[in-house]
Amino acid sequence: MTDTLTRPDTATFDPAELIDPARELEEAAPLEILKWAADRYGSRLTFATGFGAEGCVLIDLIGRHQLPIDMFTLDTGLLFPETYDLWQRLESRYGVTIRRVSPEQTVEVQAAAHGPELWTREPDLCCAKRKVSPLESQLAGVDAWITAIRRDQTAARANTLVVEMDAKFGLEKVNPLVRWTKKDTWQHLLRHDVPYNPLHDQGYPSIGCLPCTGRVAAGEDDRAGRWRGTSKTECGLHEPPSTSSEAQEARSTV
Numbered sequence: 001m002t003d004t005l006t007r008p009d010t011a012t013f014d015p016a017e018l019i020d021p022a023r024e025l026e027e028a029a030p031l032e033i034l035k036w037a038a039d040r041y042g043s044r045l046t047f048a049t050g051f052g053a054e055g056c057v058l059i060d061l062i063g064r065h066q067l068p069i070d071m072f073t074l075d076t077g078l079l080f081p082e083t084y085d086l087w088q089r090l091e092s093r094y095g096v097t098i099r100r101v102s103p104e105q106t107v108e109v110q111a112a113a114h115g116p117e118l119w120t121r122e123p124d125l126c127c128a129k130r131k132v133s134p135l136e137s138q139l140a141g142v143d144a145w146i147t148a149i150r151r152d153q154t155a156a157r158a159n160t161l162v163v164e165m166d167a168k169f170g171l172e173k174v175n176p177l178v179r180w181t182k183k184d185t186w187q188h189l190l191r192h193d194v195p196y197n198p199l200h201d202q203g204y205p206s207i208g209c210l211p212c213t214g215r216v217a218a219g220e221d222d223r224a225g226r227w228r229g230t231s232k233t234e235c236g237l238h239e240p241p242s243t244s245s246e247a248q249e250a251r252s253t254v
């Protein structure tokens with residue numbers, strides 16, 4: 001849990017190069033995709049994790065196979081105590097460092113500037129300041145980032161490719177778990193005894209900041225507890241994926 005940032009050398013990338021890898025990796029196992037990404041991008045690759053169940057799967061694969069992949073988390077200062085504890089347990093279990101990336105303002109400074117509990121009044125602004133802006137600063141120094149999103153999590157993620165251009169942040173995005181289901185995720189966690197957030201066993205399938213995360217009732221969508229009572233469904237970290245003909249082709253030709 002350090003604040004050290006390794007900034008790799010400048011390089012360029014070409015979005016047109018992504019169609020073939022996306023097609024070739026569509027049916028690859030997550031470990032194979034991670035190894036491919038580590039080879040392709042070297043030190044200009046990073047993994048942003050929020051310690052969700054899927055993120056724990058990727059940390060397990062990176063840690064057990066000692067893949068040279070930088071990892072960090074966006075510490076909004078508002079995470080659950082269980083999440084901070086999980087962070088330490090994962091680092092200890094795998095002997096890895098998952099860097100802390102903090103917002104420019106502490107929660108207290110933000111409250112002084114915008115009033116208390118900004119998340120209750122302007123959650124988009126709060127997420128922009130505490131998540132999106134810090135993520136932008138991290139991604140400015142790399143060519144690609146790894147995420148733990150799955151296609152079946154939300155309608156907006158249904159067309160996500162294994163490798164795609166991230167139009168929002170202007171770099172490549174690698175999604176090793178896109179084809180996995182929730183069942184696949186939990187089978188992996190339990191089979192390999194991977195540390196995970198105990199809140200998952202208490203009605204919290206999706207866990208973000210404490211003030212904006214609630215329990216989910218049986219039959220509800222996994223993300224129904226996030227920003228409940230508002231129209232907000234995403235932090236703003238993941239743009240809806242491309243639905244271009246090239247992207248569709250990459251999925252349909254395997």
Ligand code: SF4
Nearest residue numbers: 119126127130209212
């Ligand atoms: S999830 Fe809530 S508390 Fe966390 S950054 Fe977004 S609005 Fe703020």
